Amino acid sequence: MSDCQIARAGLLLRDLAELDHDPAIAPHLATCASCAADVEAIRTATRATAELLGSHSPLGSPAALARTLLDDAVARRERRAGAWRRASLTLAAAAIAAWVLVASERAAPLRSAIGFPDPPYVTTMLLRCVDPGDATRVAQPYLRSRGSSAVPGPGVVPSVTLKGPRAEVAQAEIAIAKIDGQLGAVAPGACPR
Amino acid sequence: MASLSTIMSVPTAPDSATALVDLARSGDAESLTALIALVQPRVYRWALGFTADADDADDVAQEAFVLMYRRLHQYSRQSSFDGWLYQITRRVANQRQRTGRRRARLAALDDARRELHAYLTDPGARIDRERLVAIIMAHLALLPPRQRELFDLVDLQGYTPAEVADLTGANPSTIRANLFKARATIRAALLEPLPVAAGA
Numbered sequence: 001m002s003d004c005q006i007a008r009a010g011l012l013l014r015d016l017a018e019l020d021h022d023p024a025i026a027p028h029l030a031t032c033a034s035c036a037a038d039v040e041a042i043r044t045a046t047r048a049t050a051e052l053l054g055s056h057s058p059l060g061s062p063a064a065l066a067r068t069l070l071d072d073a074v075a076r077r078e079r080r081a082g083a084w085r086r087a088s089l090t091l092a093a094a095a096i097a098a099w100v101l102v103a104s105e106r107a108a109p110l111r112s113a114i115g116f117p118d119p120p121y122v123t124t125m126l127l128r129c130v131d132p133g134d135a136t137r138v139a140q141p142y143l144r145s146r147g148s149s150a151v152p153g154p155g156v157v158p159s160v161t162l163k164g165p166r167a168e169v170a171q172a173e174i175a176i177a178k179i180d181g182q183l184g185a186v187a188p189g190a191c192p193r
Numbered sequence: 194m195a196s197l198s199t200i201m202s203v204p205t206a207p208d209s210a211t212a213l214v215d216l217a218r219s220g221d222a223e224s225l226t227a228l229i230a231l232v233q234p235r236v237y238r239w240a241l242g243f244t245a246d247a248d249d250a251d252d253v254a255q256e257a258f259v260l261m262y263r264r265l266h267q268y269s270r271q272s273s274f275d276g277w278l279y280q281i282t283r284r285v286a287n288q289r290q291r292t293g294r295r296r297a298r299l300a301a302l303d304d305a306r307r308e309l310h311a312y313l314t315d316p317g318a319r320i321d322r323e324r325l326v327a328i329i330m331a332h333l334a335l336l337p338p339r340q341r342e343l344f345d346l347v348d349l350q351g352y353t354p355a356e357v358a359d360l361t362g363a364n365p366s367t368i369r370a371n372l373f374k375a376r377a378t379i380r381a382a383l384l385e386p387l388p389v390a391a392g393a
Binding site for chain 2: 008011012013014038041042044045046048049050052053054056057058059060062063065066067068069070072073076
């Protein structure tokens with residue numbers, strides 16, 4: 001490989017500043033005008049390109065750009081706060097609607113229209129003559145829904161506590177009241193006391 | 194003769210940048226302005242290396258600053274601020290890559306070939322810098338992105354390979370390999386029509 005080829009190989013890959021100090025290349029460049037011209041051409045081209053690209057400067061002033069960034073940050077914060085406000089209001093409205101739907105008496109027709117279960121209704125009936133155990137058995141066929149129940153009252157006051165959808169509890173109340181004589185005639189044999 | 198490294202002074206990342214970051218985070222307008230003034234030239238120059246277009250570089254730089262400010266709270270001092278900002282600039286530039294760009298570069302290459310022919314047939318134009326620049330720019334645009342990026346950073350912007358490793362996160366051997374490939378392509382394009390001297 002000739003010195004020119006060695007210089008050319010170095011010129012293709014190496015840092016240009018290194019070539020002047022490379023003991024294998026520098027002496028040759030000092031004596032070979034052609035290779036020195038090649039190096040100079042590459043050096044000139046690289047430097048000119050670097051200077052050209054370095055001569056461009058950004059258009060925006062730092063102060064204006066900073067103001068834009070700060071304004072953008074404020075706008076983003078306000079947008080976020082607005083979104084939170086809207087979300088909070090929506091949540092509150094949903095909570096109120098849910099409460100009305102679940103708990104309000106006036107919403108009962110609506111609840112039944114959309115198949116939404118009524119909250120369980122609980123009442124305790126005082127019994128005049130029917131035994132609490134019997135009253136419980138009378139009520140049970142009417143209290144068909146899940147969670148419905150009839151519980152005989154404890155203690156000396158005969159009573160039965162009914163729990164379930166309002167309609168079922170009402171039917172059970174009527175049935176017990178009929179037997180217990182609370183609606184007029186007492187059922188035969190119903191009042192041993 | 195002045196070496197390239199003395200011609201192209203690389204602005205180092207001063208400690209004041211990280212000091213300004215803390216103040217700018219809190220929304221201090223003056224500190225933010227000072228921070229932008231400090232880094233704007235190099236962000237713009239990085240963007241110019243990615244886009245090869247002054248207007249696009251302006252857009253990329255501005256977008257990079259918007260992202261920088263939004264993410265300033267995420268910056269940790271464990272990495273260099275320049276490296277962090279460089280990654281943001283590169284991401285923005287990559288997002289803006291457009292398909293029409295390659296067509297424009299290919300057209301530029303044809304122009305460059307014509308310029309090269311004129312350069313070779315006219316000895317008086319041997320030092321025609323504009324033509325040499327056109328040749329480099331055209332071939333630079335055709336390099337794979339990584340090679341183009343590294344050639345621009347080291348040979349045109351004057352960063353050392355160690356600084357480039359810090360900016361790009363690439364390992365030194367990758368940098369060296371890509372840089373050699375880029376140099377070989379561009380310099381061969383400049384020297385291709387000039388035969389190696391027979392003597393010596």
